[in-house]
Amino acid sequence: NAGVTQTPKFQVLKTGQSMTLQCAQDMNHNSMYWYRQDPGMGLRLIYYSASEGTTDKGEVPNGYNVSRLNKREFSLRLESAAPSQTSVYFCASSYRGAGDTQYFGPGTRLTVL
Amino acid sequence: RKEVEQDPGPFNVPEGATVAFNCTYSNSASQSFFWYRQDCRKEPKLLMSVYSSGNEDGRFTAQLNRASQYISLLIRDSKLSDSATYLCVVTDTGRRALTFGSGTRLQVQP
Numbered sequence: 001n002a003g004v005t006q007t008p009k010f011q012v013l014k015t016g017q018s019m020t021l022q023c024a025q026d027m028n029h030n031s032m033y034w035y036r037q038d039p040g041m042g043l044r045l046i047y048y049s050a051s052e053g054t055t056d057k058g059e060v061p062n063g064y065n066v067s068r069l070n071k072r073e074f075s076l077r078l079e080s081a082a083p084s085q086t087s088v089y090f091c092a093s094s095y096r097g098a099g100d101t102q103y104f105g106p107g108t109r110l111t112v113l
Numbered sequence: 114r115k116e117v118e119q120d121p122g123p124f125n126v127p128e129g130a131t132v133a134f135n136c137t138y139s140n141s142a143s144q145s146f147f148w149y150r151q152d153c154r155k156e157p158k159l160l161m162s163v164y165s166s167g168n169e170d171g172r173f174t175a176q177l178n179r180a181s182q183y184i185s186l187l188i189r190d191s192k193l194s195d196s197a198t199y200l201c202v203v204t205d206t207g208r209r210a211l212t213f214g215s216g217t218r219l220q221v222q223p
Contacts, residue, residue, distance in 0.1 A: 033210065040121070042200070042215040043157070050209060058210060090156055098204040098211050099145040104156035 001026050006091050006105035013081045013112045021076040021108050023091030031094045032074035033102065034058075034066060036087040043090065049074055050097060081112045116140055117214035119201050125220045130191050134217045136184040136201030143203040143212075146177055148186050151198045151216065160186075160199070191221045 004025045013019055025032065030051045035043040035058075045058030049068040063085060065077045074093075078085060089108045094100040119136045126132050138146075146163035161168065163175040163184055174187040184201055201214035 035213075040215055042117075043211075043213040045210050045212075048210050056209070098209055101159045102211060104158070106156055 003027065004091055004093055004103050004105035006089075006108050008108060009106065010109050011111070013078075013110065015082060015112060017081050018077065018079050019081065019110075020078075021089055021091075021110075022073070023075065023105055024073045025091075025093040025103070026072065027093060027095075027103065028071070029093035029095050029103075030071070031097050031100075032068065033092040033094075034064075034074070034076045035090045035092065036060065036085075037090060037107075038087050046076065046089075081110075083112045086110060086112045115215075116212045117201055117203055119214040119217045121215060121217060123218040123220050125222060126191055127222055128191060128193060130221075131187065131189050132191060132219065133188075134186045134199055134201075134219075136186075136214055138182050138184070138201075138203045138212075140203065140205065140212070141182060143205070145204040146184055147202040147211075148173075148175060148184075149200040149202055149213075151200055153197075157200055157213075188219075191219075193221050193223060195219060196221045 007022045033048040034046040047066040049055045052071045091105040092102040094102045148160040149157040150160045151157040163177045167176045172189045176185045198216040198218045200216045
């Protein structure tokens with residue numbers, strides 16, 4: 001099992017460009033999450049999907065959109081990147097909800113110039 | 114006020130030492146509590162869940178005090194491999210998502 005995979009691992013964008021971060025899990029988990037991690041801030045929840053077909057905003061959703069494509073895949077889209085979105089992005093999944101162990105992908109390091 | 118507060122450290126301790134980390138949380142409705150470990154430039158991984166009665170996993174002991182909204186992690190006989198950032202994590206109301214503390218960095222020295 002690969003667990004949680006994310007692509008790309010690194011990305012540099014110019015202000016105003018768009019991109020989609022991909023995430024997939026092969027553990028048959030129902031819930032998936034997108035976090036961002038900034039120095040000194042800890043991980044902050046951007047969006048989550050409690051089950052296939054549902055998505056909800058987290059703490060910092062502005063500037064992002066998500067798609068739960070199927071049970072395995074949960075993508076994060078930046079429509080018009082801004083320097084404030086420079087961060088490390090982690091995708092995670094859990095079997096049922098936040099009370100279960102969350103398994104994280106290796107992260108995407110995004111720089112917006 | 115942050116929802117989950119931790120001392121950022123770093124805690125520099127010699128091998129074999131006992132070290133304790135504390136964490137406070139503001140949401141009295143939080144239902145589940147965890148410690149995650151994050152190595153430098155890696156993803157977080159679950160270290161252990163924290164139960165009301167306290168729980169132990171080898172050299173690691175976690176305690177929860179709901180009345181004071183306080184969580185602790187004790188590491189005994191520290192190893193070089195324990196060097197990492199330890200994240201205090203609680204669920205939000207309804208257990209839909211996790212709220213992370215900023216982490217406490219531990220450096221175990223030979």
